[in-house]
Amino acid sequence: MTAGIDTLRLTAEEARGLLDRREVSPEELWDAYRAAIDVQNEELNAYLTLVDERAGDGVPIALKDIISTKGIRTTAGSKILGNYVPVFDSTVAANVKAAGLPVLGKTNTDEFAMGSSTENSAYGPTRNPWDTSRVPGGSGGGSAAVVSAGLAPWALGSDTGGSVKLPSAFCGNVGLRPTYGTVSRYGIVAFASSLDQVGPVTKNVRDNAILYGIISGRDENDSTTVDVPPVEVPEPGDLKGVRIGLPRQLNEAEGIEPGVKAAVDVALEKAAALGAELESCELPLSVDYGMACYYLVAPAEASANLARYDGVRYGLRSDGADFREMAMRTRDDGFGDEPKRRIMLGTYALSSGYYDAYYGKAQRVRTVIRREHEELFQRFDVLVSPTCATTAFPVGAKAQDPLAMYLTDLLTIPANMAGLPGMSIPCGLSEGLPVGLQLIGPQFSENLLFRVGAALEAELAFDYVPERLR
């Protein structure tokens, strides 16, 4: 602790209060986080790059290293961008700067955000602050770990198949994947452009809403962004009249650990006690076919997006006698296993003779998934399930089996394919590890997710400080 600042407990909103009341100076607040980083970052490997100069008098923030930051190295967790220093800010980085939030550093991620454990980073895995023998989830494990370990009051991640929701669940944070199109992708290192979305990782729901308010909105540099309804920072209240659907295929999926189910059941009882109406419902195909759909669409888009790494304009260049040899060696030397696998898979799915059978079919399945969700939202306001079937798994447990790793995202992928917002809030512990509760709403229903999340959060009274650090 520095100047009585307990970074493990302090929310961003409380930090803002300390600054506003001049109880601490911006420098003291910054120094407190730097001190915490000095103690813990080596063990956690959560920050890849630290910023030495405090740029802004507001509440500090950490950014996933997929977010371009002018003058600050941005690696995307890849060797191919190991020395890349952006010459422009992403829109979200410009937004946090404009709000006066100084960037503490860039957080670890699976390479190009491809992974569910942060073990695919070229810079080594991040460790889970609750149990350092376990993964923090991925791909944004660095952002989740820094918030949970008190190395930043809040952070930004990015979510393609679950990369904000899953690490937030594994680390006991609140993580929002906003509606596709509400947060600009300008300057975000592209993975799968029809799915990528930046979102806030925070200690509580109010901070999440505040940060979402800072980063969301239409951006002329991203033509897929739209005008966003004014963000309402929630007060805990009741849930009278809120209709909660419990999709059977998400809540009874194979492999849901008993401890996860028990924690989710407690949250559902609280929701009922707060006046919500709960009812079981069906997503007949979305869950069963979601994984297959995602692992065709996302790699196909990735294979196109990652074609830009050819050793010409930026990034690594390997030697080669001619252009083709140089480009092929650069890509072999610069990409790790997972990007290579996905580039190969996506290229195959898009290649002549296979396009209709794979990519074309997957796009049609995506329509089926969208429609199934739309239908449910005629009867329900929110859909609820576990964020993941398990709690954080041991480092190395799935590293040799790509398919087992892909299945980690089974419960987060369907809503992502449909472009829907989803929030994970912690709902309890299972054998000492946090369990995430996933709330899914219709497009642009973030305010409702914040309201439901805040109501449940107040009742659940989850202690977000990792037990071993208390």
Next chain:
Amino acid sequence: MAITREEVLHVARLARLELSEEEVERFRGQLSAILEAVSKVSELDLSGVPPTAHPLEIANAWADDEPRPCLPLDDVFANAPDRDEDFFRTPPA
């Protein structure tokens, strides 16, 4: 859905990846398993179902056609592995 060594090499060439022998073998096994899993999409009758390329119903996003300054050349080349005046230099094509 086993894919052959030749198919792995073909796709690697399309993707501009020079794979080592060890990678070719490993990816052959892993990609076969993954392709088998994702082939599930062909189980469904999708006749009459239109494709979704994008989750929002946005058709045209217009912007005013106004000239704006672009990056200075030194910024454009700041991360370039090799530069020859105002060009990126590469090995011969």
